[in-house]
Amino acid sequence: MSPVPLPTVTREVRLLARPEGLPEARHFTVTETPLPAVGPGQVLVRNRYFLVFPGLRTLIGGETEGVPLPQLRPGGTLFGPAVAEVLAAPADGPLRPGDLVSHLAGWREHAVLDAADCAPLDPALPDPVAQLSSGEAAYGALTRLAEVRPGDTVLVTGAAGGVGSLAGQIARLLGAGPVIGTTSSAAKADRLTAELGYDTVVLRGDGRSFAERLAEAAPDGIDVLVDTVGGEQLAAAVRLARPGARFALVGAVSGQLAADRAGGGSAPVTLDSFRLVVQGVSVRGYRGGDHPGVAGEWTERFGGWLRSGEITFPHVVLPGIERAPGALRELIDGHHLGAVLVGV
Template identity: 55%
Template sequence: MPEARTVPATHREVHLVARPTGLPSEEHFAVVTAPVPVPGPGQALVRTTVLAVLTIMSDLIRGRGELPVPPFDLDACVPGPSIGEVVDAGDSGLKVGDIVSSQAGGWREYAALNASAVQRLDPAALPYPAAHLSQGAAAYLGVVHAGEVRRGDTVFVTSAAGGVGSLAGQIAKLRGAARVIGSTSSRRKADILTRELGYDAVVLRGAGPIEEQLRDAAPDGLDVVVDNVGGEQLTAALRVARRGARVALIGALAGQLGASATAEIDPHALITGGVTLRGAALYDHLDVIPEWLDVFGRELRNGTLTFPRAVLTGIDQAPRALGELLAGQHVGAVHVEL
């Protein structure tokens, strides 16, 4: 049985202290020293080991977007998904040393969490705990269930270097796609996509009309689109869609990080081309998660899939990590390890 760790009297949390009108940056947060919480009935004390920063946090920090969750509170610890180790099990039914994930963990070194709000991780499921913080389930939902990628397909994934896109291209290849095209914003990231992440070609946001670039990259058209962006990229993808194309709408980054995700739709072209547009949110398809974890664990172990992620160290780095994610500095997921 693992020995109980010595728990310090105080720890650090990152609080949201101002609501930005634009994208959040470090000045909107403060690192606060607070007493380590004492677990109440049904709770365990969890030491955070890794947390994920996500673009959706920017919407919740700004208090905008039509999301099924309330905005983040001011002057309170920033919530968010994390992994941690149980250091005091209290009467929660968990055990000291259990590795758990939680959406309620947040940007803090220790958290007293209800047993019902954590999930004990099976060490045999994925080769390392941080993989449980991947956006892969959304990528899998888009590629397999909403986009229905089949052998021989030509697939376009927007924001291919993001947390979702960096796995979506690889999953499409795993499903037998013949050609996978991604979008990103820089040559550096385009090179990583084609060298390491299964992409055959890349179109560059900000380097001329996406539609022209897409027609060059997919002269016979697109069978599947996994769209994380909307806006010009979705408009272009619909124009380049082949007959019977499936378009999975997964994200709207052009609205979250830019001016608007609104795209043009030509109903006549979609009707005559038999094109399907399917919006899909993971919270409506939770059954996809165990299916994905099964695939992810197996393919990570045999080296068919890789999980790209950037890691910053220390709880005080969480605001910077979010800023770097939003600025597009990284490829894959962005994590903070403690």
């Protein structure tokens, strides 16, 4: 049997123009482009799935000061976490055709990469798609910054997102008491309480202030916050902090995904600093690079929890690279619960 010929062209998603507000499908295009030859120490991979993540809005908006990723300029190819199959690899390297790897060259069908930029998938995870979960950030925030304790009342803002849909389950498995989430969708709230570890979900947008609704859900206050939103939700959480509360900030989509903030690189909010002082509240931002031991620990525990059925990985797969130009806007508009992936 003759070997299957390797592809010489691929399709990739490029930024057509920097949007003035939130990105829409028309700001992107799927372009066919030649694949470079595979050089020494390089591999050719075919992507199976790649992750759609909110941070792309910031990279597109150009407000990337302090962000450990380059900004995206018009004409540039989008990038992000992906799971891929190796099609060609050097004979003297550790990878072989058919191996599954993760890398950061998503938003395309194929890629030629340095072998060192590809990580073999950890066999601890029973499903390759789980490699693209955002649970590592939730786990790190709960174990390294908030250090959740048995019986703690935990609040997770943006509970239906990629981080939040796992954070409630993780908090429960770590022994938390009441776990409270926030979302803007009644249908999502039902799933969060029925399937994903939440006792109560606070809905936004019913005419009353968010602070009032949150106070009803947590009349005795909160011990731990995993915040992916910022804005009024973070401000309301400060007013409910118990003595010694620990706040772990993982995201700030109130600013990052705001239509009136062109670059998506800031999320201003006014906090009651007096309350922070008298209650002894710690407020820390979670950066994965500060906690190198989290990745391996999370993967091992996540794999065990998945196999035992104690946790699920909520996600949706949008089929085909043709869906990719509209995928970021679907995430921004809250069309899906959990992680949003494109299946190539």
